[in-house]
Amino acid sequence: MLTDEQAARTWLAALPEWTPVAEGRLERLISALNVENQQQNLVAAATLDRVWLRHVADSAQLLSHVPRETSNPWIDLGAGAGFPGLVIAILRPDISVHLVESRGRRIAWLNTAVEHIGLANVTIHGARLEQVETFPVRVISARAFAPLPRLIDLSARFSTADTVWLLPKGRSAAHELQDLAGWKHLFHVEQSLTDPEAGVIVGTLIGPDRSGKKG
Numbered sequence: 636m637l638t639d640e641q642a643a644r645t646w647l648a649a650l651p652e653w654t655p656v657a658e659g660r661l662e663r664l665i666s667a668l669n670v671e672n673q674q675q676n677l678v679a680a681a682t683l684d685r686v687w688l689r690h691v692a693d694s695a696q697l698l699s700h701v702p703r704e705t706s707n708p709w710i711d712l713g714a715g716a717g718f719p720g721l722v723i724a725i726l727r728p729d730i731s732v733h734l735v736e737s738r739g740r741r742i743a744w745l746n747t748a749v750e751h752i753g754l755a756n757v758t759i760h761g762a763r764l765e766q767v768e769t770f771p772v773r774v775i776s777a778r779a780f781a782p783l784p785r786l787i788d789l790s791a792r793f794s795t796a797d798t799v800w801l802l803p804k805g806r807s808a809a810h811e812l813q814d815l816a817g818w819k820h821l822f823h824v825e826q827s828l829t830d831p832e833a834g835v836i837v838g839t840l841i842g843p844d845r846s847g848k849k850g
């Protein structure tokens with residue numbers, strides 16, 4: 636379990652995806668986020684002094700749940716400040732990362748951040764997810780985007796038999812999964828590395844469940 640900034644940075648530096656370029660880009664992201672967060676509430680202000688733990692490592696931990704060679708393309712729903720999507724794009728410059736965000740000021744921030752960091756592998760869909768054209772993806776991530784049933788209803792059309800879903804769900808992960816009805820899936824909850832009480836829902840979606848059973 637990572638509990639402070641130093642531990643988070645040490646853990647990040649040991650990742651196979653870690654490079655000096657990625658480190659520089661993450662530092663640029665964080666400094667721009669600190670400035671922009673004074674203009675709009677991208678992340679809770681109280682989390683800024685633990686940004687490596689609460690946002691960077693919290694995002695990067697998703698990489699360990701999907702094989703490196705089967706993670707392209709990746710879509711991040713409700714990208715907001717860019718977590719986890721921008722962190723994934725920085726650590727995996729070899730894959731195509733799609734960010735979906737509907738709020739104008741956040742879309743503007745994402746565009747500015749991508750340009751400022753110098754990322755060539757990000758596509759920003761500045762629209763409601765409901766309006767984004769369907770395309771198959773290998774990974775769907777979404778942090779703090781929507782309750783699980785709505786999240787799946789909105790995004791199942793991007794999922795194939797091979798798509799891995801990575802859904803950081805905080806403390807509600809196990810309950811949300813237990814209460815999920817209407818879908819056949821191979822989801823389970825992984826312990827979050829950054830919060831002892833939080834979980835990440837991980838797995839694949841099979842399809843609609845017409846049997847009426849839960850979970």
Ligand SMILES: C[S@@+](CC[C@H](N)C(=O)[O-])C[C@H]1O[C@@H](n2cnc3c(N)ncnc32)[C@H](O)[C@@H]1O
Pocket residue numbers: 677678712713714715716717718719735736737738741762763764765777778779780
């Ligand atoms: C609570 S924020 C989380 C942002 C980011 N994932 C994070 O964890 O820091 C949820 C984001 O989803 C966006 N959002 C909500 N509904 C959406 C929709 N239907 N389509 C696209 N974006 C949406 C909101 O504008 C907001 O930026």
